[in-house]
Amino acid sequence: MSSISIAGAGAFGAALAVALAQAGRKVTLWARDPAQVAQMRETRENPRLPGVLLPENVTLTTEAAALAGGAVVLLAVPMQALSGFLQEHGAVLDGRPLVACCKGVDLASGLGPTAIIARNCPAATPAVLTGPSFATDIAQGLPTALTLACADPVGPALQEQLSTPVLRLYRSTDTTGTELGGALKNVMAIASGIVMGAGLGESARAALITRGFAEMLRFARARGAEAETLAGLSGFGDLVLTCTSEQSRNFRYGRALGQGAYFDPRITVEGAATARAVAALAQAQGIDMPVTASVAHVIDGRRSIAEAVKALLSRPLKEE
Numbered sequence: 001m002s003s004i005s006i007a008g009a010g011a012f013g014a015a016l017a018v019a020l021a022q023a024g025r026k027v028t029l030w031a032r033d034p035a036q037v038a039q040m041r042e043t044r045e046n047p048r049l050p051g052v053l054l055p056e057n058v059t060l061t062t063e064a065a066a067l068a069g070g071a072v073v074l075l076a077v078p079m080q081a082l083s084g085f086l087q088e089h090g091a092v093l094d095g096r097p098l099v100a101c102c103k104g105v106d107l108a109s110g111l112g113p114t115a116i117i118a119r120n121c122p123a124a125t126p127a128v129l130t131g132p133s134f135a136t137d138i139a140q141g142l143p144t145a146l147t148l149a150c151a152d153p154v155g156p157a158l159q160e161q162l163s164t165p166v167l168r169l170y171r172s173t174d175t176t177g178t179e180l181g182g183a184l185k186n187v188m189a190i191a192s193g194i195v196m197g198a199g200l201g202e203s204a205r206a207a208l209i210t211r212g213f214a215e216m217l218r219f220a221r222a223r224g225a226e227a228e229t230l231a232g233l234s235g236f237g238d239l240v241l242t243c244t245s246e247q248s249r250n251f252r253y254g255r256a257l258g259q260g261a262y263f264d265p266r267i268t269v270e271g272a273a274t275a276r277a278v279a280a281l282a283q284a285q286g287i288d289m290p291v292t293a294s295v296a297h298v299i300d301g302r303r304s305i306a307e308a309v310k311a312l313l314s315r316p317l318k319e320e
């Protein structure tokens with residue numbers, strides 16, 4: 001029985017733990033907060049996944065050293081926490097496959113998760129697991145398909161280790177395209193939420209998703225990704241899911257912006273920091289990213305939504 005370690009016991013880390021344990025894997029799930037671990041040990045539930053029991057073969061720990069027992073380690077902390085997590089604990093994790101399960105671009109460095117892994121754990125094999133999947137769906141055992149990207153020949157073995165009868169992984173070697181698909185779709189989900197919250201209509205949302213996808217493709221290709229990757233689960237697939245579902249936190253955050261409503265700042269919204277990071281990278285490299293720039297402007301209060309919409313609609317007419 002292969003053993004899998006998961007760092008980060010939020011909604012996604014816990015959901016993956018449930019899915020993999022139910023498929024017979026021995027799972028070690030790490031969280032930094034001793035009170036949260038004590039509560040999960042007692043109730044066998046994760047507060048973000050009410051009603052879902054953590055199987056017996058999930059061991060809960062606050063000791064990062066215990067993660068080193070896994071043949072594979074999944075990194076399910078939020079993107080902006082990944083660098084700090086690996087600076088603190090990378091030494092015990094180095095030398096094995098480290099699979100980033102977070103979506104975004106690090107604001108401080110402009111790097112994606114695989115580059116953050118490589119920088120902190122030079123002997124590790126970086127990989128990415130991402131695609132259209134709400135944690136609650138995975139935890140309930142609903143059918144889900146994800147992309148597992150790894151540039152190393154160990155990719156097929158990882159795919160086997162992390163697939164289950166209901167969690168179907170497709171393999172890729174394009175780590176750049178795969179991680180950018182997951183990062184950029186969150187920015188578009190915020191934009192989509194803004195459109196709906198501001199009452200701009202479903203036609204405007206369809207236009208936004210389509211032009212947003214063109215922009216995702218432009219940015220990813222400029223950074224060496226393959227266009228086909230962006231047309232897959234971790235680009236198009238996750239874009240469709242999060243731009244159209246009220247379950248998406250990025251969508252709900254955008255909708256609150258569009259409505260001028262309050263949004264709880266404790267909720268993880270990966271697209272906010274990523275919009276800022278990508279807008280800065282695109283500007284520095286001369287890549288046209290009007291939707292991303294508008295999202296960054298609105299989030300930072302540099303433009304009202306009305307101003308952002310006016311600016312987008314008054315761009316010079318062009319070929320599709």
Ligand SMILES: NC(=O)C1=CN([C@@H]2O[C@H](COP(=O)(O)OP(=O)(O)OC[C@H]3O[C@@H](n4cnc5c(N)ncnc54)[C@H](O)[C@@H]3O)[C@@H](O)[C@H]2O)C=CC1
Pocket residue numbers: 008009010011012013031032033048076077078079081084085101102103104133134135136267268270
């Ligand atoms: N929730 C979902 O449906 C899905 C989430 N993801 C991705 O998974 C990643 C994690 O998201 P969620 O689990 O949903 O977030 P969450 O908000 O449910 O949980 C985040 C967890 O990370 C912990 N954490 C925060 N900062 C930390 C740090 N510095 N060191 C260690 N732990 C830290 C928090 O205590 C919390 O337990 C994100 O990148 C998200 O995009 C991917 C697919 C689905």
Ligand SMILES: O=C(CO)COP(=O)(O)O
Pocket residue numbers: 103131132133134186189238241242247248249250251268269270
């Ligand atoms: O990435 C996700 C689904 O694939 C989850 O989306 P949110 O982070 O917007 O909730």
